[in-house]
Amino acid sequence: MVPIILSIILIIALVFSISVVVKKRKKAGITGIKSALTSICFFLIAITNLLAYWFNFMGLLNWSITVVLLILGAYFTKYMPISEG
Numbered sequence: 001m002v003p004i005i006l007s008i009i010l011i012i013a014l015v016f017s018i019s020v021v022v023k024k025r026k027k028a029g030i031t032g033i034k035s036a037l038t039s040i041c042f043f044l045i046a047i048t049n050l051l052a053y054w055f056n057f058m059g060l061l062n063w064s065i066t067v068v069l070l071i072l073g074a075y076f077t078k079y080m081p082i083s084e085g
Helices: 002-028 034-054 060-079
Strands: none
Touching: 002 034, 034 060
8 A cells, every 4th residue: 555655646746846847947948958858867767766666677777777867867967057046
């Protein structure tokens, strides 16, 4: 029962965070895919780990995909626009 509840919470949080990122990008007038790649990589990490948990695929391949996406997300931060706070 607990894994189902945690999965539902993760899906709700993922949908909410994607919508917040899209709204903030539209509000700031940011276009282009390069500036969104960091967020996309981090969302893919969450999706990959959720699917790995559901399908009992928590092995070396899952860890490798997670690490590669984390490194790619960190690399693409150089394309993110600097906010004027």
